[in-house]
Amino acid sequence: MKTGNNNEIRRICCIGAGYVGGPTMIVFADNCPHINFYVVDISKEKIDAWNNEDLSKLPVYEPGLDKLVRECRGKNLFFSSEIEKNIAKADMIFISVNTPTKKKGIGAGKASNLIYVEACARQVAKHAKNHTIVVEKSTLPVRTAEVIKKILGETQNSVTINSCKPTFDVLSNPEFLSEGSAVKDLNEPDRVLIGGESKEAIDILSEIYKNWVPEYKILHTNIWSSELAKLTANAFLAQRISSINSISALCEATGANIAEVSRAIGTDNRIGSKFLDSGPGFGGSCFKKDILNLVYLSKHFGLPEVANFWESVVEMNNWHQHRISRLIVQKLFGTISGKKILILGFAFKANTNDTRESAAIQICKDLLEEGAHLVIHDPIVNSNQIAIDLESNSIVNKNKKVIYKSDNYEGNWSYTDDINSEFVNTHAIVILTEWEDYKKIEWSNCSKLMKKPAWIFDSRLIIKPSEVLAADLNLWQIGYGT
Ligand code: NAD
Ligand code: UGA
Numbered sequence: 001m002k003t004g005n006n007n008e009i010r011r012i013c014c015i016g017a018g019y020v021g022g023p024t025m026i027v028f029a030d031n032c033p034h035i036n037f038y039v040v041d042i043s044k045e046k047i048d049a050w051n052n053e054d055l056s057k058l059p060v061y062e063p064g065l066d067k068l069v070r071e072c073r074g075k076n077l078f079f080s081s082e083i084e085k086n087i088a089k090a091d092m093i094f095i096s097v098n099t100p101t102k103k104k105g106i107g108a109g110k111a112s113n114l115i116y117v118e119a120c121a122r123q124v125a126k127h128a129k130n131h132t133i134v135v136e137k138s139t140l141p142v143r144t145a146e147v148i149k150k151i152l153g154e155t156q157n158s159v160t161i162n163s164c165k166p167t168f169d170v171l172s173n174p175e176f177l178s179e180g181s182a183v184k185d186l187n188e189p190d191r192v193l194i195g196g197e198s199k200e201a202i203d204i205l206s207e208i209y210k211n212w213v214p215e216y217k218i219l220h221t222n223i224w225s226s227e228l229a230k231l232t233a234n235a236f237l238a239q240r241i242s243s244i245n246s247i248s249a250l251c252e253a254t255g256a257n258i259a260e261v262s263r264a265i266g267t268d269n270r271i272g273s274k275f276l277d278s279g280p281g282f283g284g285s286c287f288k289k290d291i292l293n294l295v296y297l298s299k300h301f302g303l304p305e306v307a308n309f310w311e312s313v314v315e316m317n318n319w320h321q322h323r324i325s326r327l328i329v330q331k332l333f334g335t336i337s338g339k340k341i342l343i344l345g346f347a348f349k350a351n352t353n354d355t356r357e358s359a360a361i362q363i364c365k366d367l368l369e370e371g372a373h374l375v376i377h378d379p380i381v382n383s384n385q386i387a388i389d390l391e392s393n394s395i396v397n398k399n400k401k402v403i404y405k406s407d408n409y410e411g412n413w414s415y416t417d418d419i420n421s422e423f424v425n426t427h428a429i430v431i432l433t434e435w436e437d438y439k440k441i442e443w444s445n446c447s448k449l450m451k452k453p454a455w456i457f458d459s460r461l462i463i464k465p466s467e468v469l470a471a472d473l474n475l476w477q478i479g480y481g482t
Pocket of ligand 2: 139179241278282
């Protein structure tokens with residue numbers, strides 16, 4: 001039932017059932033049993049997966065998520081492909097669709113592609129009834145709310161298919177969750193940011209959050225500050241990683257140790273200890289995309305120096321990933337053609353099944369270009385996803401083993417779900433994701449089976465050097481100068 005202009009929100013529709021829309025609405029539903037949540041998506045496959053009885057088949061893996069789905073689904077949480085109907089019945093609509101970087105046209109390679117956001121706005125404009133609060137949950141370029149408002153405004157000013165004309169408020173409420181800890185981040189956010197022009201609409205959304213978030217953590221800003229703050233937060237976080245990764249290269253050259261340097265600088269309260277872990281370079285769907293968006297906006301507003309400053313963060317990340325691939329080739333006597341290399345981890349970080357922009361993609365492509373035979377393991381990511389990311393097709397070889405290849409590179413790869421069976425004749429093991437399982441490897445057992453001289457490359461600083469060295473293995477760790 002629609003509530004019209006009163007402040008009571010009974011029914012929320014979220015457009016987009018991805019890594020943000022899904023977990024966000026699940027946590028909302030858990031904390032707000034008095035509100036019904038309808039999560040809709042154009043992908044029927046995704047909606048079916050969210051409705052799967054087997055909770056291990058949910059489309060997003062996040063610790064603790066399956067338990068919440070079991071508790072809320074069918075009570076006050078529904079996943080549906082009926083987009084129009086759910087828009088029409090909603091008091092509040094979250095837009096949580098993807099905003100990838102544009103591949104073609106003006107701003108290609110940098111600007112956000114707002115095609116999905118625009119499509120949502122048009123659908124909302126067409127099907128909403130009475131008063132509806134539209135909330136931007138997707139990460140959007142500054143002033144996107146203006147576009148949404150214009151599209152919705154056109155509806156307000158024209159004859160619509162509805163008997164009564166809908167009215168709208170538009171709010172920006174960016175999401176700050178990190179994958180792998182989404183449930184915790186949503187339940188205990190550092191802050192909730194709400195930007196908008198209508199105080200009434202801001203208060204209504206704040207009231208919903210107040211069901212579980214302390215009031216002092218709910219920040220109100222104007223709509224443009226809210227949009228820009230989201231891009232800026234990601235840019236600052238990514239900048240820290242590029243900064244520490246740049247220093248890791250210097251550590252290796254000078255004999256310093258990046259873990260010691262990180263600890264030494266992180267104890268300065270002004271710097272802080274978080275986001276100072278050197279690794280194989282930042283991945284994830286957003287850091288690169290959001291910085292490039294900032295670069296595009298800076299150029300658009302005539303600020304080339306600002307654009308260059310932020311672009312260098314992405315350039316450092318690209319360079320750093322290639323640096324690791326080059327270093328692996330060098331340590332293996334300058335050639336890896338035909339050599340078996342075990343890759344541990346493909347997700348862009350631990351505790352997620354997401355591989356978008358994972359450092360593993362670029363590093364594996366580099367090694368495949370050099371002709372290596374990779375055996376890839378990840379506890380959650382499956383071979384189909386890896387084949388998409390590495391743009392390869394499967395073939396069955398004469399030993400009836402599935403091998404993946406592409407015309408783009410000389411080498412090939414296979415997938416394993418049992419690393420213990422793959423140590424035999426392996427020249428090198430490369431750790432790319434910090435999964436707990438990899439901390440438990442018995443290096444003495446694995447050393448007996450590997451091809452000597454064998455190398456372990458630890459890009460996540462998760463293994464104990466003494467155990468590897470005692471097992472007669474060569475070790476490279478990120479930022480560990482000798
Ligand atoms: P995603 O690709 O996982 O999910 C987006 C979903 O939207 C897809 O399932 C797609 O089918 C659906 N969709 C697209 N157009 C649609 C339409 N017109 N109608 C219905 N459904 C439609 O993306 P995501 O990772 O959830 O990211 C969504 C937004 O949130 C992006 O702007 C991203 O920058 C931002 N964000 C992401 C994260 C994260 O951790 N992934 C965190 C904070 C913010
Ligand atoms: C990041 C931000 O942390 C979230 O606040 C934001 O909401 C989200 O992007 C988004 O907008 O999409 P996420 O990408 O899920 O979250 O994960 P992070 O923990 O930030 O890690 C990003 C990448 O940086 C990973 O590849 C990770 O391994 C790497 N990283 C992180 C490091 O190399 N070192 C660190 O110290 C921290």
